Amino acid sequence: MSSPGDSRRTTARRRETALFLLAVPALLLLGIIFAWPVLRLLAMSVEDGTLANFEKATLDELYLYVLFDSVKIAAMVMAICLLVAYPVAFWLSRAGRWGVALGMFALLLPFWTSVLVRTYAWLVLLGRNGVVNRWLRDAGLIDAPLPLLHNTSGVLIGMVHVLLPYMVFPIYASLLRIDPDLSRAAEGLGAPAWRSFLRVTFPLSLPGVSAGCALVFVLSLGFFITPALLGGGRVIMVSMLIEQQVREFLDWPFAAALSTVLLVATLAIYALIGRITRGARHA
Amino acid sequence: MELSVKGIVRRFGPVTALGGVDLDVAEGEFLTILGPSGSGKTTLLKTVAGFEIPDEGRVLLGGEDVTLAPPRRRDVGMVFQNYALFPHMSVAQNVAFPLEMRRRPRDEVKRRVIEALRLVELEGYGDRLPRQLSGGQQQRVALARAVVFGPRLLLLDEPFGALDRKLRESLQLEVRRLQRQLRLTTLFITHDQEEALIMSDRIAVMDKGRIEQVGAPGDLYAHPATRFVADFLGESNLLDGSASAGHAAIPGFGAVPLPAGQPDGGVTLLLRPEALRIAADAAAMPCRGQGKVLETVFLGQSAKLRMALDGGGEVLARLPLRPSDPPPAREGETVAVGFAPEDLHVVPRG
Ligand SMILES: Nc1ncnc2c1ncn2[C@@H]1O[C@H](COP(=O)(O)OP(=O)(O)OP(=O)(O)O)[C@@H](O)[C@H]1O
Numbered sequence: 109m110s111s112p113g114d115s116r117r118t119t120a121r122r123r124e125t126a127l128f129l130l131a132v133p134a135l136l137l138l139g140i141i142f143a144w145p146v147l148r149l150l151a152m153s154v155e156d157g158t159l160a161n162f163e164k165a166t167l168d169e170l171y172l173y174v175l176f177d178s179v180k181i182a183a184m185v186m187a188i189c190l191l192v193a194y195p196v197a198f199w200l201s202r203a204g205r206w207g208v209a210l211g212m213f214a215l216l217l218p219f220w221t222s223v224l225v226r227t228y229a230w231l232v233l234l235g236r237n238g239v240v241n242r243w244l245r246d247a248g249l250i251d252a253p254l255p256l257l258h259n260t261s262g263v264l265i266g267m268v269h270v271l272l273p274y275m276v277f278p279i280y281a282s283l284l285r286i287d288p289d290l291s292r293a294a295e296g297l298g299a300p301a302w303r304s305f306l307r308v309t310f311p312l313s314l315p316g317v318s319a320g321c322a323l324v325f326v327l328s329l330g331f332f333i334t335p336a337l338l339g340g341g342r343v344i345m346v347s348m349l350i351e352q353q354v355r356e357f358l359d360w361p362f363a364a365a366l367s368t369v370l371l372v373a374t375l376a377i378y379a380l381i382g383r384i385t386r387g388a389r390h391a
Numbered sequence: 392m393e394l395s396v397k398g399i400v401r402r403f404g405p406v407t408a409l410g411g412v413d414l415d416v417a418e419g420e421f422l423t424i425l426g427p428s429g430s431g432k433t434t435l436l437k438t439v440a441g442f443e444i445p446d447e448g449r450v451l452l453g454g455e456d457v458t459l460a461p462p463r464r465r466d467v468g469m470v471f472q473n474y475a476l477f478p479h480m481s482v483a484q485n486v487a488f489p490l491e492m493r494r495r496p497r498d499e500v501k502r503r504v505i506e507a508l509r510l511v512e513l514e515g516y517g518d519r520l521p522r523q524l525s526g527g528q529q530q531r532v533a534l535a536r537a538v539v540f541g542p543r544l545l546l547l548d549e550p551f552g553a554l555d556r557k558l559r560e561s562l563q564l565e566v567r568r569l570q571r572q573l574r575l576t577t578l579f580i581t582h583d584q585e586e587a588l589i590m591s592d593r594i595a596v597m598d599k600g601r602i603e604q605v606g607a608p609g610d611l612y613a614h615p616a617t618r619f620v621a622d623f624l625g626e627s628n629l630l631d632g633s634a635s636a637g638h639a640a641i642p643g644f645g646a647v648p649l650p651a652g653q654p655d656g657g658v659t660l661l662l663r664p665e666a667l668r669i670a671a672d673a674a675a676m677p678c679r680g681q682g683k684v685l686e687t688v689f690l691g692q693s694a695k696l697r698m699a700l701d702g703g704g705e706v707l708a709r710l711p712l713r714p715s716d717p718p719p720a721r722e723g724e725t726v727a728v729g730f731a732p733e734d735l736h737v738v739p740r741g
């Protein structure tokens with residue numbers, strides 16, 4: 109015999125199951141287009157029965173250097189995005205209706221243009237005789253054109269441009285969630301605006317900062333088109349290395365090993381960002 | 392005067408939130424601003440705290456004009472309606488915040504935080520986060536944070552709005568005790584008239600961005616200056632009649648005597664429900680009428696009756712009850728009703 113409590117638990121469980129069913133299509137899709145290929149990749153990298161490919165990917169100085177360089181560029185993109193995006197997000201969170209509409213439009217506009225087109229546009233803007241250099245020269249600010257293309261600066265400019273919205277939106281969302289009375293309370297209790305920001309608003313926006321940093325970093329680390337075009341072959345990211353292994357050397361197992369290393373590095377850094385921001389919040 | 396508000400006007404587009412407010416609060420006084428929703432209470436408090444700059448008028452704190460001073464220069468402790476505790480800081484860090492902003496030495500901060508927490512009976516809760524506290528405890532932390540730095544003025548914006556009745560009552564008394572103990576000049580906001588009567592030295596009744604009347608609770612209750620105050624504070628029967636030769640003709644009661652010196656013409660009279668007596672008790676009353684009981688409500692220590700008077704109009708009567716008393720009347724019954732003329736109050740601006 110079942111007690112009334114049992115049937116209640118059954119009912120509760122049934123409701124949970126019903127809710128879970130809603131997530132099944134998404135889980136299936138993820139499983140098919142994400143988890144399965146990743147597993148295939150892993151399998152491919154150890155096809156020959158040894159870890160030789162991983163040894164090459166993690167011990168060979170050349171590949172380590174590229175990986176390190178990619179992490180460095182991703183970190184720089186992340187840092188620049190954060191510095192540019194935070195003030196924008198802060199302004200948006202305090203702006204009136206028209207300010208928000210304008211800001212959203214400006215941020216979303218690039219999403220309606222493909223990354224490829226935008227990157228080519230930067231080629232036009234940043235070249236030796238590009239728009240930017242011409243302006244600077246006409247304004248008398250420089251004598252010789254600045255090297256903005258086919259180097260790290262070009263890659264950084266292009267990537268920051270593409271990835272900026274991914275930093276602005278999470279920060280904006282977390283700033284909106286903060287009760288405006290909190291900064292009022294801080295000021296009423298004697299804090300100048302900047303101290304109220306440092307002690308109250310900023311710490312409470314850290315979840316958004318963390319999400320934005322993680323998004324931008326992860327996307328940067330695997331970025332391909334923009335660094336390939338704007339770097340002019342002088343800036344090499346892991347993604348370009350992988351593509352090269354497949355296209356030029358047809359070395360699928362080694363490409364797979366490199367990809368796995370990239371994936372692990374991404375996950376590790378993702379975890380690190382989360383840990384740092386959580387720590388900072390209660391400091 | 393510790394706080395003086397002079398001719399404050401604040402408009403938001405077409406809305407006039409404050410239409411010329413004058414208010415004085417003496418040192419150590421507990422003054423309540425009582426008014427319905429949208430009457431401008433919060434706007435007035437924010438103007439005093441410095442979060443709003445008025446379009447016209449001045450705010451004086453201890454004689455000094457602070458109309459344009461930023462909030463942090465005013466030394467005012469404020470408790471927000473939703474407490475506004477910093478969620479990422481512990482209770483002790485929250486209470487220490489105003490002291491740290493004033494750059495007090497570390498050991499003094501520590502000592503005063505402990506004292507403040509003891510004052511609100513939250514010793515030992517210093518390490519908790521606000522979300523680990525109940526609503527009433529959070530309220531007390533907000534209070535401790537607002538008084539810990541010895542502000543010259545304490546502002547409270549409907550601080551008990553979100554609490555249940557029992558907790559409300561105990562906090563009302565606690566805030567009052569704390570205010571007396573620290574001799575804090577206090578401006579308190581509520582739309583609950585009972586709360587205003589319990590807590591205040593004086594009450595300022597607000598409506599539509601104006602202060603209708605300021606006075607001690609008993610005074611406002613017995614001698615409201617306007618129809619709005621009479622209606623808003625407690626329950627009331629407002630009887631419209633016409634005065635001539637020291638008497639007023641009131642439908643249902645006939646001619647009743649008025650206080651000396653009342654000019655002829657239309658008058659509005661306030662008759663509190665507890666001034667009315669019915670049936671046998673009414674016989675001893677100088678002013679009498681008769682009516683049909685429309686509704687009776689049992690309230691424990693009293694009963695409330697709504698009656699339709701024979702001469703037209705309705706009145707509300709509140710009759711005291713002892714536990715052994717039978718119900719005072721049945722619905723549908725016709726009974727005598729009466730009152731003493733000295734319980735009538737002429738509302739000056741009816
Ligand atoms: N920032 C603002 N912008 C536009 N109108 C406002 C603003 N602040 C207040 N008002 C208007 O001013 C009037 C008074 O508002 P206020 O918040 O002072 O009322 P209140 O007495 O505190 O009401 P409640 O009891 O509901 O809190 C209202 O009509 C409100 O709509």
Ligand SMILES: [Mg+2]
Pocket residue numbers: 432433434
């Ligand atoms: Mg309000």
